[in-house]
Amino acid sequence: MLxxxxxxxxxxxxxxxxxxxxxxxxIRDCLNVPALGIGLTMIGFGAMAQDxxxxxxxxxxxxxxxxxxxxxxxxxxxxASGGSLLALFVAVALANLRMFPMVVTGLSxxxxxxxxxxxxxxxxxxxxxISCWTQMMTRANHVPAxxxxxxxxxxxxxxxxxxxxGTAIGHQLGRIVxxxxxxxxxxxxxxxxxxxxxxARQWANRLSVIFGIGIGLTLYPVLGxxxxxxxxxxxxxxxxxxxPRLFPSQAKD
Amino acid sequence: MGDSAIWIAVLVGGFGTFMWRxxxxxxxxxxxxxxxxxxxxxCVAYAMxxxxxxxxxxxxxxxxxxxPFVWRALAFLIALAIWYRYGKSVPIGLxxxxxxxxxxxxxxxx
Numbered sequence: 001m002l003x004x005x006x007x008x009x010x011x012x013x014x015x016x017x018x019x020x021x022x023x024x025x026x027i028r029d030c031l032n033v034p035a036l037g038i039g040l041t042m043i044g045f046g047a048m049a050q051d052x053x054x055x056x057x058x059x060x061x062x063x064x065x066x067x068x069x070x071x072x073x074x075x076x077x078x079x080a081s082g083g084s085l086l087a088l089f090v091a092v093a094l095a096n097l098r099m100f101p102m103v104v105t106g107l108s109x110x111x112x113x114x115x116x117x118x119x120x121x122x123x124x125x126x127x128x129x130i131s132c133w134t135q136m137m138t139r140a141n142h143v144p145a146x147x148x149x150x151x152x153x154x155x156x157x158x159x160x161x162x163x164x165x166g167t168a169i170g171h172q173l174g175r176i177v178x179x180x181x182x183x184x185x186x187x188x189x190x191x192x193x194x195x196x197x198x199x200a201r202q203w204a205n206r207l208s209v210i211f212g213i214g215i216g217l218t219l220y221p222v223l224g225x226x227x228x229x230x231x232x233x234x235x236x237x238x239x240x241x242x243x244p245r246l247f248p249s250q251a252k253d
Numbered sequence: 254m255g256d257s258a259i260w261i262a263v264l265v266g267g268f269g270t271f272m273w274r275x276x277x278x279x280x281x282x283x284x285x286x287x288x289x290x291x292x293x294x295x296c297v298a299y300a301m302x303x304x305x306x307x308x309x310x311x312x313x314x315x316x317x318x319x320x321p322f323v324w325r326a327l328a329f330l331i332a333l334a335i336w337y338r339y340g341k342s343v344p345i346g347l348x349x350x351x352x353x354x355x356x357x358x359x360x361x362x363x
Contacts, residue, residue, distance in 0.1 A: 033343075033344075033347065054259060055256075055259075058259045058260060058263055061260070061263045062263055062266065065263055065264070065266065065267030065270075065271075066263075066266045066267055066269070066270050067270060068270060070305065070309070071266060071269065071270055072266075075262060075263070075266040079258075079259065079262045085261070085262065085265050088262055088265055088266060088269075089265050089266070089268070089269050090269075091269075092265075092266040092269030092270060093269035093270075093272070093273070095269075096269060096270035096273050097273055097301075098273075098298065098301040098302060098305065099270060099273040099274050099277060100273040100274075100276055100277045100280075101277070101294045101295070101297045101298035101301065102277070102298050102302070103273070103274050103276075103277025103278060103281060104277045104280050104281045104284060104291075104294050104298075105291065105294055105295040105298050106298075107277070107278065107281045108281070108286060118278065121278045121281075122274065122275060122278055125274045125275075125277060125278055126271065126274055128274065130302055130306070133298075133302075134302070180358060183358065184351060184354055184355050184358065186313065187310065187313075187325070187328070187350075187351065187354050188347065188351055190306040190307070190309045190310035191310055191329065191332055191347060191350045191351070192343065192347050193302065193306050194303065194306050194307065194310065194329070195332065195333070195336050195343045195346045195347060195350075196343055197299055197302060197303055197306075198333070198336070198341075199341050199343070200299060202292075204292060204295075204296050205295060205296060205299045208296040208297070208299040208300040208303070209299050209300065209303040210303075211300055212299065212300030212301060212302070212303035212304040212307070213303050213304060213307040215300075215304060216300075216303065216304025216305065216307050216308050217304075217307055217308060217311060217312070220308050220312060220315075220317075221317055224315075227304065227308070228301055228304050228305045228308070229301070230304075231300055231301060231303070231304025231305070232297045232298070232300045232301030232304060233297060233300075234300075235296075235297075235300030235301075235303070235304060236293065236294075236296035236297030236298070236299065236300035236301070237293070237296070237297070239296045239299070239300060240292065240293045240296040
């Protein structure tokens, strides 16, 4: 029960059996909506970067190093419009602040309790994306703790490969994909992730999702990109505080 | 637009995401798993991801116009209802949402 929030097992006795090939399973689980979604999203990004006059290598560099569509779009947008490096840094940092709570809560479910060097942990977390985090938090309960690292590496490496492939395709031939197809495709990824997190096991997390959606949408027209941070801090706190009152039978603290 | 200018921008942007991840790695070892603080940070992560994804889904590219928002929200609500009805199956909900959205786009284009 100690790790109930990470490995959503109701009883320790229900620990999942070992997978024959955890890395392969991670690859397979990714070669589904996650890889397709990120590939299509990155086709859109590659086409946008090409429009902004970026060569293919820096475009692939942005996907690899910034690794998160919101920050990537902000970078290209500000660079293309001649904004300052400070403005660029602030915009990307703002778009990626979510990585902080995601790393704090996701790292142990990636390592499965294994002790790793700081360098390895940094490297692992540099590959973290919303899709990886959501997968590890909500979907990876069939992976035993000892195999989670290999499972995650299979998943994350596949996701980055799909993203780089999509970026390159978009940059080289973005215009051959009809706009309607891109529009629907880009709708798919956020919808997929919203459905996944709506199925969170803990009421505190589910309520945080609901509050986060409401606050994020209400404040976006006023606060712009800061709304995500307000949604996180306010929505998360409301979810955290209200869950024990609304669903006392599930409260653990 | 010089070649070095874009690479400097890439590195500055890369640092803008790396610093949060590094900070997360540094803090993670100091926060006890399943403590109230840990659970609160988890709630903040869920709410942040939800807020961002809802914005990207319903106001893509910062589009604030009202009617497209309502149509996208309708497709989202259909997806959510069908997801819930069919045992919270993500593939079924996803397909329902994407098909609804494609149909809505078709009707709007007519």
